[in-house]
Amino acid sequence: MTDVLRVALAGLGTVGAGVIKLLDANRELIERRAGRPIEVVAVSARDRSRDRGVDLSRFAWEDDPADLAAREDVDCVAELIGGADGSALALARDTLAAGKSFVTANKAMIAHHGLELAEAAEKAKVALKYEAAVAGGIPVIKGLREGAAANEITSVYGxxxxxxxxxxxxxxxxxxxxxxxxxxxxxxxxxxxxxxxxxxxxxxxxxxxxxxxxxxxxxxxxxxxxxxxxxxxxxxxxxxxxxxxxxxxxxxxxxxxxxxxxxxxxxxxxxxxxxxxxxxxxxxxxxxxxxxxxxxxxxGAGAGEGPTASAVVADLIDIARGEYGPAFAMPHARLTQAEAIEAGDRRGRAYLRFTVHDRPGVLAEITAAMRDANVSIESMIQRGGAEPSEDSDDVVSLIIVTHEGPERCVIDALERLKGAQSLAGEPMLMHILDL
Amino acid sequence: MTDVLRVALAGLGTVGAGVIKLLDANRELIERRAGRPIEVVAVSARDRSRDRGVDLSRFAWEDDPADLAAREDVDCVAELIGGADGSALALARDTLAAGKSFVTANKAMIAHHGLELAEAAEKAKVALKYEAAVAGGIPVIKGLREGAAANEITSVYGxxxxxxxxxxxxxxxxxxxxxxxxxxxxxxxxxxxxxxxxxxxxxxxxxxxxxxxxxxxxxxxxxxxxxxxxxxxxxxxxxxxxxxxxxxxxxxxxxxxxxxxxxxxxxxxxxxxxxxxxxxxxxxxxxxxxxxxxxxxxxGAGAGEGPTASAVVADLIDIARGEYGPAFAMPHARLTQAEAIEAGDRRGRAYLRFTVHDRPGVLAEITAAMRDANVSIESMIQRGGAEPSEDSDDVVSLIIVTHEGPERCVIDALERLKGAQSLAGEPMLMHILDL
Missing domain, CATH: 3.30.360.10 (Dihydrodipicolinate Reductase; domain 2)
Incomplete structure (x- = not known):
């Protein structure tokens, strides 16, 4: 490895071009912060001739991204192709197997194959980094992996x-x-x-x-x-x-x-x-x-050229500094297998919208189902249409907010209302965030 | 260095006790994340007998915090004493000179002596970390040092x-x-x-x-x-x-x-x-x-036992992982000396509250000063008192919001109004955040 961190970029869409622009624009600052220069040396993309607003003639070109991993002049590959499998995954495996660090913005691939890749990175003692895969420019992977590392996290949402x-x-x-x-x-x-x-x-x-x-x-x-x-x-x-x-x-x-x-x-x-x-x-x-x-x-900004490039280059800077460890904050073997909690076992409040025929007895039918399912109603709104009558074809909305209770009760109430004469359409259920 | 990261704690106030509680409560999780156990081995505080809600009998005790740095069984010192100078600074210098990493929650000391300490840490090739010194539990030091490292930051505020x-x-x-x-x-x-x-x-x-x-x-x-x-x-x-x-x-x-x-x-x-x-x-x-x-x-929470302890232990985890570099994101020698911008050279909007005598001519005097100082008024509020008269002793408030302009003009306007007969008190100036 020379003093320069030599990077290969696979994929030159918005984000790939953004990474090149960022490394050009902030070159001197990044070198001061990373402790050494970070330079793109080779690139690969589907279409060599497309104008991306950046000069590609400085870089070696590979038609096949798979060839980037093996290049002797490359220390580290940044994958910006996308897709859970296919050439992105092949490149990730090849790069790590070649003992080189791997950076990606590919959330689908990490969600599906992150564990396998983390294991490969540990074996090769290199970095697997994916800050750009979640929430673009927001350094939330780092914030959780390191900033909040002393905590037992009970919930994460957003x-x-x-x-x-x-x-x-x-x-x-x-x-x-x-x-x-x-x-x-x-x-x-x-x-x-x-x-x-x-x-x-x-x-x-x-x-x-x-x-x-x-x-x-x-x-x-x-x-x-x-x-x-x-x-x-x-x-x-x-x-x-x-x-x-x-x-x-x-x-x-x-x-x-x-x-x-x-x-x-x-x-x-x-x-x-x-x-x-x-x-x-x-x-x-x-x-x-x-x-x-x-x-x-x-x-912060969750997508776009600049923010996503910012996250990709933050990962490259960590690699240049040598400040990285296991991809999921601990060795893959220490991650636990957790059983899934059934939604029905959770407690919460719910918002329900029923599209109902504007006829007598509708409220009675729905509220009876709620009662039978042990759902307690916190508030109910029905904005009036005309006078209801037995043969009305009008439909109106009935909004119900439930008290906090087991989600299974709400599911049960909706089950009881399946095929109910009052309903003119599928009910809408949204949960209420009470965290 | 053994496998365990052996920590000495100087200062056992709220934060020091919080660090001990956190390391006890989340011990197993921290060991998984840090890759090795983090253990307090020695402590120092003013009063040995005070009840802090934690069992101190497990730890070696030093009456003088300065003695922590030299202990052979200590890899790293966390300073939670406070104060820009005095024993905190002495301990920082001694710890770094002894080739041990140093963690602190001490904003005053870092603000005044951070550069000297960063240099000492670089020379000793150890960590100087201070996440807890700014905004308690929010990992903003890490967010700026690493998460946003690819960017030229143009403003930071909060x-x-x-x-x-x-x-x-x-x-x-x-x-x-x-x-x-x-x-x-x-x-x-x-x-x-x-x-x-x-x-x-x-x-x-x-x-x-x-x-x-x-x-x-x-x-x-x-x-x-x-x-x-x-x-x-x-x-x-x-x-x-x-x-x-x-x-x-x-x-x-x-x-x-x-x-x-x-x-x-x-x-x-x-x-x-x-x-x-x-x-x-x-x-x-x-x-x-x-x-x-x-x-x-x-x-997030900017202070308090839990949040501050969370930041201190996040720094210890970084040290245990070996994931750290220069304290201010780049070697101290590469930080630049920047000339200060005069407030007068900035542009912005301002809020002004004048406490004025409720007499005729008051508005004319104040608005004339604004005009003469080239301050353009965006809005003005005067909530009426009684009918103004020449000999009124009533005072009322006059609120002015200026258009965007050079701050020096507002300063000039206030200068012109010094000693003005209309004013019954010192004007209040607040700038408007238009970032």
Whole structure:
């Protein structure tokens, strides 16, 4: 290894180009902080000719990213290709097997294969770093791995997807419906052409599983993250939530209790005085609750060229400084296997929206189901339509907020109401964040 | 060095006792994360017999903290005595000279002697760590030193004193005046018997100077921090600020521009939609603005047994892991000497409260001074008393918010009004946070 940290970049999309721009712009400062220069020496991407606003002629080019790992002039590979498997994973394995440090912004790959890669990095005594994989520029991986390392973390939760948060805050600001805001976000480039990963909560679930492992010392467990998104949130939900003192946010929540683990990504109601309620637009934010430090809150840009590049280069600086250890804060063999907590076993409050026929007896049918399922109602709002009558085709919304109780009771109540004559559509359930 | 990291604790006040409690409570977890056990082996404090809620009989006792550094069974000293000089500084020097790592929660000592100590640590190739010195449990030292290391930081600012923030938010909630809330805070133990360091901004200035050095790569420069506190904030200021869309907060602000440095601690008006406006009670919060990452925001408990102990032990874990480098993010010799920016050279908006005699001509006199000093007025509020008359003894408040302009113009306007017949008291000036 020479004095220079020689980096290969795989993937030259927004983030890859951003890393090159950052290393150019802050070169002297980074060299002072890292203790030695950090230089890109080789790159690989699908299309060599595309204009990325950076001069690539200085770098060696590899058509196949897999060839970067073996280059003798490379100390360390930064992977910015994406995708849980495929060439990204192959490159990660090859790099670590070659005894070189590996940096990635790839949340899907870390969520699915992080444990295997952590083991490979330990064996090779090199770094596996992924600050950019969670919440873009916010140094939350470092904050949990190191800053809060003295604490037993009991919960970690936050706003982990900027696209969803942008859509929800736009819906809030304009009273628009989901589909309209999504279309506008796609037009502006804030949402992908295929937005599934974002709006169905999968992207947030990847990040949550990583945060949970790091926070609780449990092995990565993406498969048990109960994941839903924001497709079913309507303008009325946001309006009613506001009237009740809440904002609607897509929140990833992970909790550890008695050696067990609960992980969920869901649209939920956040009390107006909770720090997450103030997180607007495409920002991300994470809360960690530690047994000595109390509540820590981190906020910043969760995506984009500059913030993500900032996180990738922070990892490179750590590597240049030699300041790194096990990827998940402890050797992979010391991570525990945690059983998943059933949602039904949790306690909480819930927001329910029923789309009901505007007929007599509707309230009685729904409240009876609540009673039979032992759900206690904290508040109920029905905004009147016209006078109800037996043959009315009108539908109105009925909003119920429950008292705190076992989630299984709410699930049971909804089960009892399946096929009920009163209902004109699928009920909407959002949990209330009372952390 | 054995496998165990053997720690000596100097000072067994709230924080020292907290460190022992934390290491006891989270022992197994810390050992997994640190890669080896962290154990206190020796302690020193003024009074051996005081009950601190922890069993000290397990530890060697030294009457003189200075003797901890030389103990052969000690790898690392954590200093929790406090004070810029005296026994804390002597212990720091001795520990580093003995080739042992040093951890401290002592903001005054780091602000005044951090550069000397950083040099000593580099020479001895050991760690000098001080996460607990700034913002208690919030890992902001790590966040700036490492998390944001890829960025040129252009400004770092925040709420750095929990006592002041508690007082200001209580004044806001209850409409009380400063003196009443301070007395209540002292009764509750939230403010010291001698609150000078807190309420006059000195404590915040120590922390700000540390943040500035770390953020900008400039040598510590506590002496040029323009420091004022919150003694002169009255209930009316908070009320009027609210009417104008602001909260009053004691904010430490550091900015770097053109190789120069601006540092100030001052009560200021924070726009309601700025993250600092939501920081309530004794919480601390820090914002850093980086050229790639954008705005990062960190919030948490800035003081207290648990949070401060969390930061001290995070430093010990870094040391146990061997993950540390230069104290101020780069070798001390690479920190630059930055000239101070004069406040007059800054641009900004200002809030001014004049206590004026309720007589004709008062507005004319004050607005003429503003005009002559080239201060442009954005808004003005005078809440009426009775009908003004030539011989009225009534005093009323006149509130002026200026447009953005050079601060020297506001200073000039106040200069022109010195001794003005209209004024019944010293004008109150608060800057507006437009970052």
């Amino acid at each position: 706003i982990l997807n900027g696209t969803c948060n942008y859509i929800l805050t736009e819906m809030e600001a304009k009273g628009s419906d989901f589909a309209d805001v999504l279309a506008e976000a796609q037009r502006l480039g804030y949402a992908e052409a295929d937005p599934t990963f974002d709006i169905d909560g999968i992207d947030a679930a990847h990040k949550l599983a990583i945060l949970a492992s790091l926070s609780f010392g449990t092995a990565l467990d993406f498969d048990t993250v109960a994941t839903s998104g924001i497709r079913r949130v309507i303008a009325e939900d946001i309006l009613e939530a506001r009237a009740l003192g809440f904002k609607v946010r897509l929140v990833g929540t992970a909790e550890a209790a008695g050696g067990k683990l609960f992980q969920r990504v869901h649209a939920c109601l956040v009390p107006r005085d909770h720090p997450l309620a103030h997180v607007a637009g495409s920002l991300n934010a994470i809360v960690a609750q530690g047994n000595f430090v109390g509540r820590l809150f981190f906020e | 709420i750095l004193n929990g006592t002041c923030n508690y007082i200001l938010t209580e004044m806001e909630a209850k409409g009380s005046d400063f003196a009443d809330v301070l007395a209540e805070a002292q009764r509750l133990g939230y403010a010291e018997a001698d609150p000078t360091f807190d309420i006059d901004g000195i404590d915040a200035a120590h922390k700000l100077a540390i943040l500035a050095s770390l953020s900008f790569g400039t040598a510590l420069d506590f002496d040029t921090v323009a420091t004022s506190g919150i003694r002169r904030v009255i209930a009316e200021d908070i009320l009027e600020a609210r009417a104008l869309g602001f909260k009053v907060r004691l904010v430490g602000t550091a900015e770097a521009a053109g190789g120069k440095l601006f540092q100030r601690v001052h009560a200021c008006l924070v726009p309601r939609d700025h993250p600092l406006a939501h920081v309530a009670g004794s919480l601390n919060a820090i914002v850093a603005q980086g050229n790639f990452v954008g705005r990062l925001f960190f919030e």
